[in-house]
Amino acid sequence: xxxxxTGKVLEIDLNRHRHFVSDTDMKAAEQYLGGRxxxxxxxxxxxxxxxxxxxxxxxxxxxWPGPLSGLPxxxxxxxxxxxxxxxxxxxxxxxxxxxxxxYSSIGGFFGPALKKAGFDGLIVSGRSDRPVVLIIDEGxxxxxxxxxxxxxxxxxxxxxxxxxxxxxxxxLTIGPAGENGVRFAGILSDVHxxxxxxxxxxxxxxxxxxxxxxxxxxxVPVSNAAGLISLRQNVSTLLSNWSNYxxxxxxxxxxxxxxxxxxxxxxxxxxxEGSWQDIAKLxxxxxxxxxxxxxxxxxxxxLKCVKIGQISQGPWKGVIAEGPGYSAGAMLGANxxxxxxxxxMKLIARADDLGLDPIAAGNVLGFVMDLYENNVLHSADLxxxxxxxxxxxxxxxxLDKIALRQGIGEILSLGVKRAAxxxxxxxxxxxxxxxxxxxxxxxxxxxxxxxxxxxxxxxGGSHQEGASIQEQHRRTFLDALCVCRFVYGAVGLAxxxxxxxxxxxxxxxxxxxxxxxxxxxxLEKMFNTREGFRRIDDTLPTRMTALTFTxxxxxxxTFPVGKQEALLDKYYEDxxxxxxxxxxxxxxxxxxxxxxxxxx
Amino acid sequence: xxxLIFSRRDFVIGAVVGTxxxxxxxxxxxxKSASPPxxxxxxxxxxxxxxxxxTTLSYIAVDHARCTGCGTCEAECAxxxxxxxxxxxxxxxxxxFEPSLDIAAICSSCSDAPCxxxxxxxxxxxxxxxxxxxxxxxxxxxIGCRACLRACAKxxxxxxxxxxxxxxxxxxxxLCGGDPACVKACPEQCLSLVPANQDGRNLAAKPGDIARSxxxxxxxxGRNG
Numbered sequence: 001x002x003x004x005x006t007g008k009v010l011e012i013d014l015n016r017h018r019h020f021v022s023d024t025d026m027k028a029a030e031q032y033l034g035g036r037x038x039x040x041x042x043x044x045x046x047x048x049x050x051x052x053x054x055x056x057x058x059x060x061x062x063x064w065p066g067p068l069s070g071l072p073x074x075x076x077x078x079x080x081x082x083x084x085x086x087x088x089x090x091x092x093x094x095x096x097x098x099x100x101x102x103y104s105s106i107g108g109f110f111g112p113a114l115k116k117a118g119f120d121g122l123i124v125s126g127r128s129d130r131p132v133v134l135i136i137d138e139g140x141x142x143x144x145x146x147x148x149x150x151x152x153x154x155x156x157x158x159x160x161x162x163x164x165x166x167x168x169x170x171x172l173t174i175g176p177a178g179e180n181g182v183r184f185a186g187i188l189s190d191v192h193x194x195x196x197x198x199x200x201x202x203x204x205x206x207x208x209x210x211x212x213x214x215x216x217x218x219x220v221p222v223s224n225a226a227g228l229i230s231l232r233q234n235v236s237t238l239l240s241n242w243s244n245y246x247x248x249x250x251x252x253x254x255x256x257x258x259x260x261x262x263x264x265x266x267x268x269x270x271x272x273e274g275s276w277q278d279i280a281k282l283x284x285x286x287x288x289x290x291x292x293x294x295x296x297x298x299x300x301x302x303l304k305c306v307k308i309g310q311i312s313q314g315p316w317k318g319v320i321a322e323g324p325g326y327s328a329g330a331m332l333g334a335n336x337x338x339x340x341x342x343x344x345m346k347l348i349a350r351a352d353d354l355g356l357d358p359i360a361a362g363n364v365l366g367f368v369m370d371l372y373e374n375n376v377l378h379s380a381d382l383x384x385x386x387x388x389x390x391x392x393x394x395x396x397x398x399l400d401k402i403a404l405r406q407g408i409g410e411i412l413s414l415g416v417k418r419a420a421x422x423x424x425x426x427x428x429x430x431x432x433x434x435x436x437x438x439x440x441x442x443x444x445x446x447x448x449x450x451x452x453x454x455x456x457x458x459x460g461g462s463h464q465e466g467a468s469i470q471e472q473h474r475r476t477f478l479d480a481l482c483v484c485r486f487v488y489g490a491v492g493l494a495x496x497x498x499x500x501x502x503x504x505x506x507x508x509x510x511x512x513x514x515x516x517x518x519x520x521x522x523l524e525k526m527f528n529t530r531e532g533f534r535r536i537d538d539t540l541p542t543r544m545t546a547l548t549f550t551x552x553x554x555x556x557x558t559f560p561v562g563k564q565e566a567l568l569d570k571y572y573e574d575x576x577x578x579x580x581x582x583x584x585x586x587x588x589x590x591x592x593x594x595x596x597x598x599x600x
Numbered sequence: 601x602x603x604l605i606f607s608r609r610d611f612v613i614g615a616v617v618g619t620x621x622x623x624x625x626x627x628x629x630x631x632k633s634a635s636p637p638x639x640x641x642x643x644x645x646x647x648x649x650x651x652x653x654x655t656t657l658s659y660i661a662v663d664h665a666r667c668t669g670c671g672t673c674e675a676e677c678a679x680x681x682x683x684x685x686x687x688x689x690x691x692x693x694x695x696x697f698e699p700s701l702d703i704a705a706i707c708s709s710c711s712d713a714p715c716x717x718x719x720x721x722x723x724x725x726x727x728x729x730x731x732x733x734x735x736x737x738x739x740x741x742x743i744g745c746r747a748c749l750r751a752c753a754k755x756x757x758x759x760x761x762x763x764x765x766x767x768x769x770x771x772x773x774x775l776c777g778g779d780p781a782c783v784k785a786c787p788e789q790c791l792s793l794v795p796a797n798q799d800g801r802n803l804a805a806k807p808g809d810i811a812r813s814x815x816x817x818x819x820x821x822g823r824n825g
Contacts, residue, residue, distance in 0.1 A: 071685065072671075072672075072678075072685060159698050162697065162698045167696050167697055167807060167808070168695065170696070191699075192700065218686075218688075219686035219688075222685070228685075229679055232675075249787075293818050293819065294818060295668050296668050297668035297669055298670070299671055300672060300675060301670055302670060302787035304668040304788075306668075310819050310821050311821065317821050320699050
């Protein structure tokens with residue numbers, strides 16, 4: 001057993017309700033580290049051909065902590081959920097189920113707990129013949145019948161399981177959306193965190209797996225404990241010296257709603273504007289004054305970004321929710337034309353309860369309201385609903401329909417790309433996605449770099465991957481270590497490179513780090529190209545180039561037609577990828593040691 | 601488990617009073633102690649801040665309303681007191697409840713110490729530190745009979761548990777000899793050392809009971825009303 005790793009991976013076969021423990025592939029761990037890295041390596045190995053139905057029993061649903069997980073280090077609290085995505089699809093493919101991978105991650109405590117239960121990874125495959133909860137109590141694995149939880153909201157599942165198992169278990173659960181195969185369903189952790197992007201919740205639901213509980217208290221072996229103890233102190237000092245430390249602790253990511261509005265980077269009314277007149281009503285100080293009741297943190301982190309609040313008046317008095325964080329605030333707030341904080345928090349709470357990706361949910365709702373405003377959809381198509389901007393009772397009804405796949409919800413549950421195709425050609429221009437992944441809460445016309453982020457992210461229209469090749473590799477490395485991007489933003493990457501050395505004995509330098517990031521990124525790309533994704537799938541919806549902002553500080557901003565192609569040309573060239581197809585060139589694959597993988 | 605040891609009102613008052621007094625004490629300590637924080641390389645905290653030690657009976661009070669659940673205290677206790685990353689050995693433990701609350705559970709150094717009373721005479725593993733008032737577990741003498749664990753679970757905070765091999769009791773806080781590592785490390789400053797002229801037993805409650813009563817004061821508007 002190498003230090004930094006437990007050396008064990010827990011595999012669950014839901015077909016037979018069996019489990020077994022395999023050895024961590026340490027050769028792969030040297031190359032791919034953990035988290036998102038070991039995730040794609042294992043996905044590549046286990047899905048040998050293109051076109052596997054992501055909702056089939058054969059699609060492995062995998063949870064990968066990293067080599068720093070379980071160590072008392074601020075920032076190392078995340079876990080990557082890697083599987084074949086449920087919502088993405090290439091422009092052209094003869095395979096109806098072709099899709100990208102997804103690598104969604106969450107902070108909190110589940111990742112550290114899984115690692116401290118003794119596992120470098122958890123791989124769930126098969127399909128249970130009945131709804132179950134998987135319970136991992138350190139080495140002991142059991143299944144609990146979930147008939148009583150199936151169909152229940154995530155809040156009820158957390159409450160019931162929490163009461164039953166006690167406060168030392170950390171939980172993941174899906175809601176009705178995941179159970180019903182909604183393509184943008186997420187998995188929630190410790191109530192208010194969602195592994196959102198890519199429909200991992202639908203994959204979990206397709207396996208009849210309602211929830212996972214884990215208790216872990218075992219220490220993780222490390223190669224240099226004294227060094228890590230002193231590094232822990234250094235990280236804590238670096239964090240407290242961070243210029244944003246005090247206000248980040250106080251307000252978390254919520255103020256980004258205001259700065260993004262100023263920069264014209266908000267997504268307002270299905271991306272048509274970059275600022276929102278009512279954003280101040282949704283952000284600080286209103287949220288702090290009227291809504292928040294406590295701050296919560298991820299493992300070992302003083303930043304306490306999690307802002308939990310309770311609606312204190314009006315029709316939704318008593319509702320408890322988290323945020324608004326940036327993404328949910330932008331997508332369920334500005335993008336839906338919402339003007340009231342309690343309305344927004346109720347929407348977020350409902351999306352959480354139903355187990356939906358709040359980003360995609362806001363995108364889909366914006367899409368519906370846009371179609372309604374433009375007379376593509378009418379009340380008759382919507383069971384009598386009239387979705388006008390910001391009318392929250394209607395939006396709540398739509399979210400319910402989506403989660404239960406009733407009426408128009410059946411079509412909308414497919415995500416904007418498939419829904420637009422089902423509704424008809426008039427709807428297609430309104431679908432704001434890349435590769436079928438709903439675009440997130442950062443707009444493009446005033447910040448063209450985001451075109452590259454959305455376009456080239458290997459899970460489709462995601463905002464998190466970075467706008468330069470180097471940055472993409474740095475963040476991929478971070479994801480392989482399961483380190484938080486906020487903490488990275490505060491203290492940089494060096495402490496985590498050092499932590500990796502101290503934990504595992506890893507001897508790499510900056511170049512080795514970037515090369516690990518590139519290897520992971522490129523293998524993800526290879527997975528996608530095998531599924532049929534090409535250059536055309538790296539472009540934004542054409543509507544983005546037709547937009548001109550009409551209000552706000554960036555009034556007049558546009559995203560010119562040729563800009564995206566120029567960005568992509570340079571990107572592929574710098575990456576040594578074929579400019580026409582976007583496929584990595586053989587010499588690049590060889591340099592990364594990926595040239596021999598194809599045969600497997 | 602359902603029994604509330606004190607009412608919500610008592611609890612809130614207790615917590616508030618505890619914090620205020622604790623802040624005063626800490627300020628006094630900080631004035632007294634010009635020495636830098638103890639070295640973080642895992643050495644014993646007994647080497648430092650001797651002058652800053654409390655000289656009356658005391659205990660650590662938790663302002664539960666401010667706790668974010670980050671677990672810094674757990675890690676710090678294990679690292680500084682046990683020189684390990686194994687937080688199972690921590691003398692302070694975080695428990696997570698829904699609706700979202702994190703409760704730090706720690707020994708209250710109860711004046712009447714039912715754990716000490718329960719410890720078999722022939723073992724004599726539990727004694728009180730005359731300097732700090734903390735209850736000291738002599739692991740060498742512990743026979744693993746669980747009498748203290750049962751006493752604490754029945755009447756007080758339920759903070760005592762067994763080592764992994766089931767042979768020794770764990771979780772009894774010795775206040776680091778008067779200069780507790782967790783108090784210094786908490787980023788929220790929600791831990792404070794309190795003189796025991798307010799008996800710690802008044803704050804001794806099971807994490808679940810604390811969560812229940814705190815929940816009513818934090819989530820004031822009722823559950824999903």
